[in-house]
Amino acid sequence: MLVGMARTRTRDEILAVAAELFYRAGFKGTSLQDIAAEVGCSKATLLYHFDSKEAILAALLAPAARELAELDEQLAGLQGEAARAAAIDGFVDLVLRYRREAGLIYHGSLDVLLTPAFDGVQPMIENLCSAFAARSTDPGEQIAAEVLLAGICSVAIDRPDDVTLRSALIAVAKRALLTPRSKD
């Protein structure tokens, strides 16, 4: 088995190095030479494993995009506060599992969003935003949702402490979004 699908260690290391460099310097700000130097191989080797520089980015983002799609599907059936609560928990988990990828989207330049691997990601983010806003059409709610969505993405990186970070992110999101209207 695995014939024709064999994952070489080199290929995996290219992806790991590229993830780090794309995050730190941006996609356009990272050259194939930079990646090759860090991996310890030649540019030609990179292009043996991947069709192009963009293909490296696409392969890098694919798993995160796939899981985002799964979350999005789960949220599609939920309404109001149920959608919001599930979105917060699910998104924080997702971002903590794909920190560099999340950073690439929100911290990286917009060119990253134009890559083929990101076809259909923009609408998924909008759906997520809708869930964060508990399906409300109030501008204040929608702006709050965007602030939290972007803020969570930006902060999740360079913070090693997973347990504290996870609960703190969920806490601030719920404080900001779950307004105390239970007394109404």
Added chain:
Amino acid sequence: MLVGMARTRTRDEILAVAAELFYRAGFKGTSLQDIAAEVGCSKATLLYHFDSKEAILAALLAPAARELAELDEQLAGLQGEAARAAAIDGFVDLVLRYRREAGLIYHGSLDVLLTPAFDGVQPMIENLCSAFAARSTDPGEQIAAEVLLAGICSVAIDRPDDVTLRSALIAVAKRALLTPRSKD
């Protein structure tokens, strides 16, 4: 007067176009040719008005950095909740006045932060973060501060509605940060 300091209209237009393109495509993702084409001049003209591409970025960010420094100084004398409240109001105002510049910092790649115009900006942001956290050393408070700081920057762009946006940003920040402990 103004001899030797005359600001040409061309120079100003270069800055305006560069601000837009650097934000949309990133600093590394924007070439001098892109800027020249949009301005309607040659690359050489750009480099007559500015020493280098980096100098364009530096000139672009200077006013925002100067105002950030002013805000930072005002906050330096404040403690606790007073620092927090002043930081939220001041920062939202600042970001709304310098939308593209704020987007460049938080949405652009990290390389932007290494430009000479940004010497000393990182510590100012940390001070701002400290004020957002009401000088608390609690990790939860600090994480919340970072989330709001980054979220506000990310959201401020592409939203034309200033009045609604301003009050909504301040509202979500206060909801997330000013925890209802006034009853303690």
Added chain:
DNA sequence: GTCTATAACTAGATAGAC
């Protein structure tokens, strides 16, 4: 103050040896 032309360099990608 703006231009054309070009220098000096780096980018992504290909060819072909091993």
Added chain:
DNA sequence: GTCTATCTAGTTATAGAC
């Protein structure tokens, strides 16, 4: 599967005419 060498096109920046 990895390499060196190379190609083409793009980059920043300079030189010098107007």
